Amino acid sequence: MSAIRQTHPLLKAAKAAALFFYLAFALFPLYWLLKISVTPDRLIYAEGTALWPETATLDNFRRILFQSDFLSYFANSVTVSLGTAAATTLIAAGAGYAFSRFDFGGKKIVIALMLVTQMFPLLMIIAPIYKIVAAVGLLNSLTSLIITYTAFNVPFATFLMQSFFDGIPKDLEEAAMMDGCTRFQALRKVILPLTLPGLGATLGFVFTAAWSELLFALMLISKNEAMTFPVGLLTFVSKFSVDWGQMMAAGVLALIPSCLFFIFIQRYLVQGLTSGAVKG
């Protein structure tokens, strides 16, 4: 913006201070998590608020990985999040495409329906979902989590996918259909390859959302071997409430997949939300 060209040195300093404030605010809690996770047990109480421990250790990670159930929680969470991301993206790509390309009877109703699901308290359906899942014998199974999470994420993912499809000219698939493709073939061969970044962003977004979900997993999973990472971590925290180093090491582990996905998608996601917002 043009305002920058004539900045006063005082304004420049204020801007630098603001930039630093936001960076410190965003990163300090994560830094602290990392710091305690590499602090040896004997130093945790002794050093208090020192910014870095005298000696660092990976013991906590070793114990979390090899002497606890966290690897199995981790695997469960990966299964649930990948399953949810794949199912949601597939379903949302279809619906997003329909919203972008067709005018069909009931379109407004379907859009309204999806908006409503974003509004009502999700906890409202926690009791009925529990009853239904119990009735079909799916308690303590990862499948029940994948199905519920998929439904929760479909509406937002649909709007996201629609914004990506809107960015692709209609002429492309019309040309392919002139050349004898059916619409579905045109979608598969021409349009989907062009929306790969959008598909990636949606996958990443849903993966992160499923990875974070706690309350439904707490309700539906009680057996140790089916616990997802959040449920496992909370159980661990309430059982071993003074093993600070290990708890935080587990926290750092929980952070890894979402951060990887985030770094990968954040550019696309900001773009996607931006283009959607400008149009809406």
Add this chain to the structure above:
Amino acid sequence: MTTTHAKVTSGETRAWRSAYWRWLVEPYFYVGPAVLTIVLVMLVPLTIGISYSFQSISLLKPFATSWVGFENYAALWSDAKFWRALMNTLRWTLGSLVFQFSLGLGLALLLNTTFPMKRLYQALVFLPWAVPTFLSALTWAWLFNPVIGPLPHWMAAVGLLSEPYNILGDPKLAMWGPIAANVWFGVPFFAITLMAALQSIPSELYEAAEIDGASAWQRFTKITLPFLAPMIAITVMLRTIWIANFADLIFVMTGGGPAASTEILSTYVFNTAFRKLDFGYASAIAVALLFMLLAYAVFLLWARRRFVKL
């Protein structure tokens, strides 16, 4: 004669069929799975949930399920904990929203300028958004713990606290813990949305204003804010509903305590269903919350039509 006639009709039927397929069936083929999932996994349970609120239904008494009319609602009306949770919901939502919005707007304005290594900076300040909510909650709970966290010591050093103790255990201050975590987690969302709106403001406007000699402050109040206003209104109203429903942070950090001082309606729903296994009463609280949110949404739509000219 008859054969050609038959051919014509069959050709017509085929054409008609393909048009039928194209315009009447095909869209539903694409949108169907989404509608089916949402109806089966969200709307059917929603209906069942509303019906639960008129029943006495508790997992602790599996054989004593019965219809009780408005009994749950009558109990709700005279439940002091419910009214307290309602007030706490307002405190929680308003407190979170004010800080999320003002800090988010500040960040969006910063990111709309140029500075070195902006892409990396942007990725780093948006990082809290990617942190799983249960982990944000635990991290902040640990930061507020005087045994391993620095915050109580710092707050005592600058005089905010008389001595370094855990504010999550103090009924007067406990709510600020989850609010801090929520602000940390929510600032990137506001920054992203407002950035998108900022980028949609035509730069010619700023150039014209500059030529006419407008100061930076005037450009901000006369161009930026009016352009952002509709976006701000929509984002804030959607976010209010989302925050009011958001139970994870409070559940993990305080569980609604101490002495129910951080119990908001959504954690009250979850605690009643998950801890007490009383599905009937939990559903009644949830329905009450739903109606309040609906009333709020209707009010906002009315206010928007009345005051915001688009």
